[in-house]
Amino acid sequence: xxxxxxxxxxxxxxxxxxxxxxxxxxxIERLHRELSEALGEIGREYEVIAINDGSHDRSYxxxxxxxxxxxxxxxxxxxxxxxxxxxxxxxxxxxxxxxVVTIDADLQNDPRDIKRLLDKFxxxxxxxxxxxxxxxxxxxxRRLPSMIANSLISRSTGIRLHDYGCTLKAYHFDVxxxxxxxxxxxxxxxxxxxxxxxxVAEVPVKDRARHWGSSKYGISRTFKVVLDLIVVxxxxxxxxxxxxxFGAAGFLVGGIGTLLGAYLTVFKLLTENKIGDRxxxxxxxxxxxxxxxxxxxxxxxxxxxxxxxxSQRKPIYFIRERRRTQAKGETGEPERV
Ligand code: UDP
Ligand code: MG
Numbered sequence: 033x034x035x036x037x038x039x040x041x042x043x044x045x046x047x048x049x050x051x052x053x054x055x056x057x058x059x060i061e062r063l064h065r066e067l068s069e070a071l072g073e074i075g076r077e078y079e080v081i082a083i084n085d086g087s088h089d090r091s092y093x094x095x096x097x098x099x100x101x102x103x104x105x106x107x108x109x110x111x112x113x114x115x116x117x118x119x120x121x122x123x124x125x126x127x128x129x130x131x132v133v134t135i136d137a138d139l140q141n142d143p144r145d146i147k148r149l150l151d152k153f154x155x156x157x158x159x160x161x162x163x164x165x166x167x168x169x170x171x172x173x174r175r176l177p178s179m180i181a182n183s184l185i186s187r188s189t190g191i192r193l194h195d196y197g198c199t200l201k202a203y204h205f206d207v208x209x210x211x212x213x214x215x216x217x218x219x220x221x222x223x224x225x226x227x228x229x230x231x232v233a234e235v236p237v238k239d240r241a242r243h244w245g246s247s248k249y250g251i252s253r254t255f256k257v258v259l260d261l262i263v264v265x266x267x268x269x270x271x272x273x274x275x276x277x278f279g280a281a282g283f284l285v286g287g288i289g290t291l292l293g294a295y296l297t298v299f300k301l302l303t304e305n306k307i308g309d310r311x312x313x314x315x316x317x318x319x320x321x322x323x324x325x326x327x328x329x330x331x332x333x334x335x336x337x338x339x340x341x342x343s344q345r346k347p348i349y350f351i352r353e354r355r356r357t358q359a360k361g362e363t364g365e366p367e368r369v
Contacts, residue, residue, distance in 0.1 A: 043130040043205040046076035049146075050123030052083050052116045052199075056137040057090040058244030063137055064098045064105075070143035074150065080105045081123045082137075086113035116248075117218040124208040132208040134199050134218075139243035140168075141200040148235045149202040158207055158230035159222050161193050162200035164239035177254045184258070188265050189223035191232055196220070200237055204230075210350065216256050220264045227271050228350040272348060274337060278330025286323015292316035 049067065053060070071078050082095050082105060092109060099105045108122055120134055131153055135141050145162060152160045167175050178197050186192040196219045203221070211224045222232050270277055293316040300307045307313055341348060 041205075041209060044128040045079060046130055047071070047074075047078035047150075048123075048127035048129030048132045048208075049078060049080045050083070050120060050127060050132060050134045051080065051137050052085055052119035052123070052134075053087060053091055053095065053137040054085040054113060054116070054119075054248055055087045055089045055091060056245060057087070057094055059137050059139055060091060060094040060098060062243060063139060063143075064102070066139065066143045067135075068102070070146055073144075074147050076150075078104060079127075079129060081126050082107050083119040083122050084109045085115065085119040086110045115216065117213050117216050120218045121213040124203075124211075124213075127205070127208055130205050132203045132205060134201055134203070136199045138245065138247075140240055141198070142238045142240060145200060145235075145237040146202075148237065149200070152233050152235045153202050153204075155233070156231065157233045158204040158228075159225060159232045160202040161195065161222060161232065161234050162198040162237035163193070163195040163234045164198050165194075165236045167239045168241050169239075173251055177251065181254065181257050181261075185220065185223060185261055185264075188261060189220075189226060189268060191223045191226050193222055193232070193234060195234070196222070198237065206350070215263075216253070216260055217264070219257070220260060223264055223268065226268060229352070270333065270337075272337065274333035275327075275330040278326050278333060282323045282326030282330060284323075285319050285326060289316050289319025289321075289323055293320065 049071070051063070056063075067080060071080075080102075082098070084091055084095055084107060095105075095107045095109075099107045106126065108126060110119070110122070123134070124132060131150065133146055133149060135143065135146070141162065149160045149162065169175055178195075182194060182196050185196050201221070203225075207221070207225045207228065207230060210228055211221050213221070213224075217224065222230070225232075292312060296307045296310065296313055296316060299305065340346060
């Protein structure tokens, strides 16, 4: 998000529901019905943003019909299939709600669980993640890979969640607007948002069998998740000043190389032994070159970060709340920015 103080974006209503949809014709009617019921009970002002991710079944017509019946629905049709992450990103861009809830279209999530997320959210969290404690999917193809992925992501990103893969999650407006998504990164949003300084909680939610149709993913997703994880860890650790990380490694390695070189020099001068055939000499030279390379990589990475921040006017800070007293006698009510 452009969180620069000059361009503050603020939510306009209580709740946005974001739903990625790819060939879900058999689910849309029931989705609309269950959502309307559940959201009616919650009683907050809401909008539903359905993103049709290039479906080639009747999802297009059915979504338009739902939108025509229900003014709270907004439908975005992609030109082609861009993937679930892109669909969610479009939903986040369009969302106007203070809380943005993402949910799958296949009704594996129960819309009635949205209330549980919101209750937790109101305790003061920025992200509340659904946790499918009792999953209905096959163990070896689905649950085991997902258990491994969850523990890997938790350990390496420092945001410990049992169920990164559960789409049913609630995000604060700022988080939805702030995370930069691409590839298949949607499952990493809580981890990516760590750099914003978010408070994250988990709530157990129901897992149901897919109402209609079949999953859009196979086992190959696991490899993408692992590759994405590397990128996420990189982003998290090198974010602001990559030079500090690369520079430290460079000084360490280069320092050891220099010490070894110094030792060999002194050794040669004092004892008049030959050092030309010593493996230690090669190691010293290698470490010194490596040290210089680390530092220069750090400088280049630092320049790239500078371009990133300045070209897109990205802030290097994120604000939770801003209080000030307005000039013309307005109250100093807290204002979320
Ligand atoms: N989805 C999408 N674009 C895609 C693949 C999936 O918008 O390219 C949607 C899909 O319609 C569903 C959600 O993302 O609403 C999750 O997909 P799926 O149920 O196939 O995933 P699984 O539950 O097997 O993880
Ligand atoms: Mg599903």
